[in-house]
Amino acid sequence: MATPLTLTFGNENWYLTVPPERLVEPVRARVVPPTVGPREMVRAALEKPFGFESLRRALTPDDHVCIVIDEKLPHLGEMVAAIIEHLISAEIRCEDITLLTTAPVAGSNWIDDLPDEFSDVKTEIHDPTDRKKLAYLATVAAEKRIYLNKTLVESDFAIILSGRDYDPVFGYIGAETTIFPTLSDDENLASFRDAFDATAPSEEVWPTRAQAVEVAYLLGTPFFVQAIEGHGGTICEVVAGLRDSSAEGIRRLDAHRRAKVDELPQTVIATIAESAERVTFADVAAAAACAARVVEPEGRIIVLTPTLPLNGEGVSILRAAGDPTSAERRIKKRFPDDHAAALLWAFAAKRGRIYVSGCPDADAVDELFATSITSASELQKLADAAERLLILPDAHKSMVDLI
Numbered sequence: 001m002a003t004p005l006t007l008t009f010g011n012e013n014w015y016l017t018v019p020p021e022r023l024v025e026p027v028r029a030r031v032v033p034p035t036v037g038p039r040e041m042v043r044a045a046l047e048k049p050f051g052f053e054s055l056r057r058a059l060t061p062d063d064h065v066c067i068v069i070d071e072k073l074p075h076l077g078e079m080v081a082a083i084i085e086h087l088i089s090a091e092i093r094c095e096d097i098t099l100l101t102t103a104p105v106a107g108s109n110w111i112d113d114l115p116d117e118f119s120d121v122k123t124e125i126h127d128p129t130d131r132k133k134l135a136y137l138a139t140v141a142a143e144k145r146i147y148l149n150k151t152l153v154e155s156d157f158a159i160i161l162s163g164r165d166y167d168p169v170f171g172y173i174g175a176e177t178t179i180f181p182t183l184s185d186d187e188n189l190a191s192f193r194d195a196f197d198a199t200a201p202s203e204e205v206w207p208t209r210a211q212a213v214e215v216a217y218l219l220g221t222p223f224f225v226q227a228i229e230g231h232g233g234t235i236c237e238v239v240a241g242l243r244d245s246s247a248e249g250i251r252r253l254d255a256h257r258r259a260k261v262d263e264l265p266q267t268v269i270a271t272i273a274e275s276a277e278r279v280t281f282a283d284v285a286a287a288a289a290c291a292a293r294v295v296e297p298e299g300r301i302i303v304l305t306p307t308l309p310l311n312g313e314g315v316s317i318l319r320a321a322g323d324p325t326s327a328e329r330r331i332k333k334r335f336p337d338d339h340a341a342a343l344l345w346a347f348a349a350k351r352g353r354i355y356v357s358g359c360p361d362a363d364a365v366d367e368l369f370a371t372s373i374t375s376a377s378e379l380q381k382l383a384d385a386a387e388r389l390l391i392l393p394d395a396h397k398s399m400v401d402l403i
Contacts, residue, residue, distance in 0.1 A: 002020075002021070003017065003018055003020050003023070005017070005018060005097065008232075009271045009272050009305055010272070010273070010274065010275055010276050010279070010305070010307070010358075011264065011275065011306065012277065012304075012305065012306060014112050014375075014379055015376055015382055016320070016376065018389055019160070021388050022226055022386065023041065023388075023389055023390075024220075024261055024265045024278060024371060024388050025390065026259035026260065026390065026392070026400060027259060027260045027262075027403070029256075029258075029263070031236070031255050032258055033133065033236065034230075034234075034235070034236055034237065037075075038075040038079050038082075038227070038238070039072075039075075039078040039081065039082045040077045041227075041235060041238040042082035042225060042227075042240075043082045044078045045114035045238040045239060046082070046240055048084045049223075049240040049245065050239055050240065050241035050242040050244070050245040051241055051242070051244050051248075052241045052242055052245075053247065055086060055089035055159075055223060055240070056087075058157070059085055059092060059157060060384070061091035061092065061093075061158040062096075062155075062156075062177045063092060063096065063157050064074060064096045064098070064154075064155050064156045064157075065087055065092055065096060065097050065156065065157045065159065066100055066152050066155035066156070066158045067080065067084075067097070067098070067099050067100065067158075068100045068101075068152065068158065068159070068160045068161065068162070068178055068183065069099055069100065069101045069161050070163050070178050071102065071104060071108050071110070072105060072163060072233065073161070073162070073163050073229070073235075074229065074233040074234070074278075075233075075235055076108070076110035076112040076113075077111070078113070079223040079225075080110065081113075081114055081115060081118070082101065082211075083159060083161065083219070084114075084118055084121065086095060093120075094118055094119075094121045095122070096321070097121045097122065098121070098122040098123070098151055098155070098307065099111075099122070099124070100123075100124050100125075100126060100149060100151055100152060100183070101123060101124070101125055101292070102125070102183070103125065103126075106331060107195045111123065115271070123307065124151055124313060126149050127359060128184065128186045128189055129185075129186055131185075132146065132150075133150050133151075133156060133386065134149065134150055134184075134185055135147065135148060135149070135150040136218065137153055137218055138213070138215075139209070140215070140218075144191075146188065146215055146218070146267050147185045147188065148162050148183050149183040152179070152183055152219075153219070153365040157221075157223070157224070158219065158222040158223065159223045159225060160175045160178050160179060160222050160224050160225065161225045161227070162174050162175050162178040162224070162225070162226060162227070163226070163227050163228070163229055164228055164231075164249045164250060164252070164253040165253070165397065166200075166201060166286075166397075167201075167340075168197055168340050168344055169192055169195045169197075169208055169340055169351065170195075170206060170208045170209040170212065171201030171205070171206040171208070171209050171248050172201055172209060172253070173209075174224075174226055174246070174250070175222070175224035175226055175249070176209065176212035176213050176215070176246060176319060177215045179213070179216050179219060179222065180215035181212070182327075192208055193335045193339065194332070194335065195208045195339060196330070196343050198293075198343070198344060199293075200293060200399050200400075200401050201399070213243075213246070214306060217243065218344075219245070221242055222232075222242075223240070223241070223365055224239075224240065224242070224243070224246060224249065225239075226240070226246075226252050226354055228249070228257075229272055230297055231394045232274070233273070233274060233275070233278065234393070236256055237252050237256065239252055251401060252381065256402070257394075257397055257399065258401070259392075259399075259400045260401050260403045261294055261390060261400060261401075261402060261403065262401070262403045263388065263402075264295060264402065265296065265299065265301070265386065265388040265389055265390040266292070266295070266299045266300065266386045266388050266389070267293045267295070267300040267301075267302065267382060267383065267385075267389055267390070268289065268299070268300070268301055268302065268352075268389075268391075269291075269302045269306045269379075269383070269391045269396060270290060270292035270301065270302065270304070270390060270392045270396075271287075271303075271305075271393050272287055272303070272305040272394065272395070272396050273304070273393065273394050274285065274306070274396075276306040276358075277308040278381070279305055279307050279309065279358075280309055280341075281308070281309045281310070281311070281314075281315055281341055281345075282302055282338065282340070282344075284309070284345075284358075285341040285342070285348070286341070286344060286346040286395070286396040286397075287305070287395035287396040288296045288301055288303050288348035288349075288354055288356075289345075290392060290395040290396065290398050290399065291390075291392060291395055292347060292348035292351035293400060293401075293402075294400045294401075295351065296352075298351050298353065298394065299347055299351075299352045299385065300352060300382060301351070301353065301354045301355070301380065302355045302356075302382060302386055303355070303356045303357070304357050304358075304373075304379075305353065305357055305397075306357075306358055307358040308356055308357075308358040308359035308365070310361075310364055311361070312336065312337070312338040312342075313334070313336035313337065314331055314336065314338035314339050314341060314342030314343075316343060317331050317334065317336065318331075318342055318369075319364065319367035319370055323369065324346040324347075324349040324350045324369055325346075325350065327345060327346045327349075327369075331343055331346070345368065349369040349370070352367075353370075354369065354370035355370065355371045355373045355374070355382065356368075356370050356371075356372065356373065357373050357374065357380075359372060360372075360374075
């Protein structure tokens with residue numbers, strides 16, 4: 001008897017029936033779901049950090065504190081408020097706290113969610129082109145001079161609120177990469193543009209991330225607050241601590257979002273549960289690449305997304321290239337800002353046949369070496385044609401390996 005399945009992406013639910021013997025079941029670690037919200041998770045993590053005592057024990061009332069904020073995280077207002085509350089409990093004044101971000105994420109209004117009593121907290125947006133807002137930190141291998149945001153370098157104490165995720169440039173991104181190269185200058189940012197690896201990250205630290213780890217060490221004792229995202233924009237765990245907590249954050253990320261399969265299916269369905277306004281082309285490309293790593297060669301990769309954003313120079317290069325291999329060459333020659341996402345898409349397109357929802361312009365989808373899928377009935381036909389089928393919820397945040 002066929003198993004009825006509900007596939008959720010954005011605000012849509014598509015229904016599918018698949019005989020259970022055709023489904024490939026991924027093996028995942030057992031994790032305990034959270035029983036409290038993000039604010040409470042941050043509070044608890046600050047009180048009992050990984051391998052460290054309560055954060056307030058490391059602070060003095062005269063400290064100027066810089067909180068670096070990863071604006072891609074959901075529930076930011078709640079988590080930032082919890083950090084500020086903890087600082088106030090250590091007698092840190094609001095006027096001695098600076099919230100440091102990079103360029104604002106579209107639609108992000110987290111700062112409006114902060115309580116009025118935090119109105120004296122300062123805010124700053126990092127500008128990698130403004131030399132007056134940068135400070136020299138150190139010179140590392142190959143005479144590479146490291147410049148970081150001046151407010152961060154000159155603060156008495158730095159707290160890094162970031163997510164943990166997978167990345168084709170650094171393997172794992174999070175606290176260290178939120179410091180460097182994110183808060184560095186244009187030259188250091190550009191030095192990573194030709195680093196790309198579509199394979200799954202392993203226990204071995206990639207050279208690119210090793211540089212970020214080194215810079216975090218040179219900065220002193222930054223305190224990491226690592227939020228692990230779950231399905232549908234939730235926070236499922238928070239790990240806090242000094243630099244040594246980074247490995248624990250990665251371990252918890254893998255526990256929540258990494259899986260293994262023992263065979264390569266003919267078809268992989270990758271869903272994106274985010275609301276349409278939060279979805280980027282990078283998310284769609286990451287979902288496609290996640291599926292591509294574990295689909296059989298020339299198999300079907302189906303990405304169910306509420307929208308398919310077509311902005312960005314990398315997307316334009318893909319659409320003009322004619323085939324994925326030509327697209328790769330052009331992207332590596334021009335290195336647009338969205339090159340990593342564009343290269344992930346080209347990788348997926350070379351691996352299998354992509355079907356994608358979320359775009360009414362079938363011609364535009366065709367230019368991305370893909371086929372538009374617009375209904376659950378079309379999805380059912382594709383599923384019926386597969387001898388083995390794998391379904392990956394929130395594939396843009398997942399990593400799947402072949403056992």
